[in-house]
Amino acid sequence: MRFLILFLLALTAIPAFSQGPTVPSNVQATATSGSAVTVTWTASTGTGAITYRVFRNGTQTGTDVSATTFSDTGLTPGTTYSYTVSALNTDGASSQSVAATVTTPNTPGTPTGLRATRGTDQVSLQWNSVSGAIEYVIFRNGTEIDTSTTTTYIDTDIEPATTYRYSVASTNASGDSAKSAEVAVTTKGDGSKREAVWTREFERADGDFDGIVDFDEYLVAFPNKLPEIVMIHRFNSSDDDESGDLTVDEYIAHFAGKTVKRPSKAQAFTLADEFSSIGDADGYLDIYEYALTLNRGTKEAQLTKKFNKADKNDSGFLSPVEFGIRNGRGEEATEITSPLTASGTPGEAFEYEIIATKEPTSYGAVGLPPGLTIDTTTGVISGTPTTVGSYSVTISATDGMGTDTATLTIRIGVPSITSTTIASGSTTASFSYQIIATQTPTAYGAANLPAGLSVNTTTGLISGTPTTAGTSNVVLTATNAAGTGSKVLVLTITAPPSITSALTKSGTTNVAFSYQITATPAATSYTASPLPAGLTFSTTTGLISGTPTVAAVTNVTITATNTGGTDTETLVITISAP
Structure with a gap:
């Protein structure tokens, strides 16, 4: 008996063995764009520190991570991918998880060739057509201001002697492209906004010469394409005494409403449903109320198409959620309205401001790139980024009624292609063209190459002997951890006579x-x-x-x-x- 007791005591003195990690569970893959997928999973259990390895189509992609989320970039639009995850610690690696599959949307390419022509009262924009795009989204100073079905746009909601930054994105049923490179333009004029100038503008708007400008006169005075609810918002913001009319003093004080910001989604919904001349305040938008949120002059066929696309349940009405207000909420809490993409360059100063409705009392940002910090009082993210990559940052704005959050994608060091955009060759001679880009790309691409030519995706060299004469618009791409930069190469191949x-x-x-x-x-x-x-x-x-x-x-x-x-x-x- 004494020996048995000693044996049991010896067993209890043996330390517990360390354990390898369990297989990650609940793996999910979500396409965030035509070229990016976010993979998430439930954390594994095991002793010690655990890291994770992500496999795309059976091959490891990227480096091991300690978080339970992974962003895979540089993918091909319209392609199906399969993802598995394995957990690792000092005792080894688990088996790969159950696969999660996802198909990237076939989003259109990024517009190129954006140029701006300035005036005193307008800025004219023009850009190159993008194959597969059904519409273009116009951004001014980083904020969406309008859409266009053509490759031109005229912005009349501007002020004299003011600098504006414009960019354009293309869109189709699969989603939006990245924004184009920005162009800056400074409008003409002295920017003085002298009282005599605006007095004359008021007299021009006052069609019946009764000394006040009502909303109908206000619309006539500004024959631009802005949605009627935007004009309502500007008019109401200028009408200090809420009389429904503008006096010359109100008109001058607000410079014809040009200093008023565009209404948020929630504000636009409320203006169309409650404060327009046809609003019924029932909490939904019918097609006529919805029309007030689109550009004035929008054709009926396009209006119907947009309305039917938004009306997910075919009810004939748009709920707040269908209109695009998160969780259907109205104006009871702050709402983030700033753009949700930003880019920077390693070693260069970066700044982004979280903009939200109402008056937030504090801001937050989790997951910032190395080198960046946030001022929680002003919502300004700034600093000098140090590391190339694409970062999903959770930003927040808080007021007395609650907190709104959004995911901001910050890309640091997206490659910029610097090689020439024009090249030529012959069907009788070998051809060679080197894609050159900044930020040390890890992969290259060239779409729409003439027959006989191919691209080395590792070095970026396009070579071969072309077999067909003609001119091709070759889409060059350069990719690194931050994302993909693109440029169009006009390649002309000639045949001997x-x-x-x-x-x-x-x-x-x-x-x-x-x-x-x-x-x-x-x-x-x-x-x-x-x-x-x-x-x-x-x-x-x-x-x-x-x-x-x-x-x-x-x-x-x-x-x-x-x-x-x-x-x-x-x-x-x-x-x-x-």
Whole structure:
């Protein structure tokens, strides 16, 4: 018995063995854009520190992480991916989890070539068309201001002598593209907003000369495309005494409403449902109330299409949620309205301001890139970022009625392609073009390449011998951990000409002679030698002409040349005596 007791005591003295981690559970994959997927899972259990390894289509992607979320970027739109996760600690790695599959939306490309033309009362924007886009979203100073179904837009909601920053994104049923590169433009004028100027503007608006401007006169005075609810918001913000009319003093004090911010989603819903001339305050928007939130002059077919797309349950009305107000809430608490994407460059100053409705008393930001901090009083995120990457930051704004949160994507060090945007080649020669980009890309791409050419996705070298002549708009991409930069390369491939004109020609001495060298595709220069006596030749048009003087048979070597090469033939010219 004594030995048995000693044995049991020895067993209790053995330390517990360490354990490997359990398999991650509840793995979910969500496409956040056409080129990015966020993977989340439930934490594993086990001894010691646990990290996680994410596999895309069976191959590890990215580096191990300690959090239970992972952002996979640089993906191809319209592609299905499978993700699994394994947990690791000092005792080893778990098996891979059950796979989660996701298909990235086939979102359109980012608009390029944005340019702005300034005026005193307007800024005209123009950009290149994007294949697959059905609409474009216009941003001013980082905030969405309007949409356009064409590649042009005129912004009339501006002030003189003021600098504005514009960018454009494309959109289709699968989602929105990234914003284009910004362009800055400063409007004309002295910006003085002198009282006499606005007095004349008031008199122009006062159509019945009764000394006040009602809302109908206000609309006529500003024949822009802004939605009617925006104009209502501006009018009400200028109407200090809530009389329903503007006096000249109110008009001047608010500079015709131009200093009023665009209403938030919740404010727009309330204006259309309650404070418009047709609003019924029933908590929903019918198609007529909804029309007030779109640009004035929107065609009926486009209005119906937008309304039906938003009306998810086919009820004939839009609820606050369908209109785009999170959780259907109205104005009872603050609402974040600032754009939810921002970008910066490692080593350069960065600044982003959280903007929200009402008057938040504090702000927050969790998951900021290294080098950035937030001022919890002002909501300004600033600093000098140090590390390339794409960061999902949870931002918040709080007032006395509650807290609103949103996910802000900050991309630090997205590559910018700096190589030339124009190149040419020939079907008779090898071609080489190097994609050059900033921020040390890890992968490259080139879509819509001519037949015969391919891109090395590791080095960015486009090479090969093209087989088809023509001009292609090749979409170049450069990707790193922060995201993907793109640029359009206009690549022109030419084929050498083939002489198509007859290779025999007859003439008579002392009689005018003419022969035209023709070629397909067109040639840019020609040669012809030797020529019969009395004939001359144009190297630019390929015309042999003149009056031959000697009867003879001459073998003339003719050529036709363009950037693709040269074709050579022998033309037999027979000149006879009369």
